[in-house]
Amino acid sequence: MLSLKTNTLPLLICTAFSHASVAVDSVTFNRDVRPILADKCFHCHGPDSATREADLRLDVEESAKLDRDGQVAVRSGDSQHSELVRRIMSPDSDLQMPPADSGRVL
DSSP states (O other), X not given: OOOHHHHHHHHHHXXXXXXXXXXXXXXXXXXXXXXXXXXXXXXXXXXXTTTOOTTOOSSSXXXXXXXXXXXXXXXXTOGGGOHHXXXXXXXXXXXXXXXXXXXXXO
């Protein structure tokens, strides 16, 4: 059986950041993805500049899609080249997001 972490979350995130037209029942950032990011990611990558890591804001679409020295956290419609997806799926504990010591689990 495939896990939510392995398949669904990266698809939700990249689909929601896409600028393509979506049907009412399609994934949307504010309804479907933002609550997950708010719970699991905004502590380090949200609006509070005092706790923000890597100068990455995932609550702001433009920041999530910004090219930072060849790395883009979210590439709309291209989850295989999205750094956020790579970090979520990484088996390397030094790269994996959210980090184990955060107490947050996807």
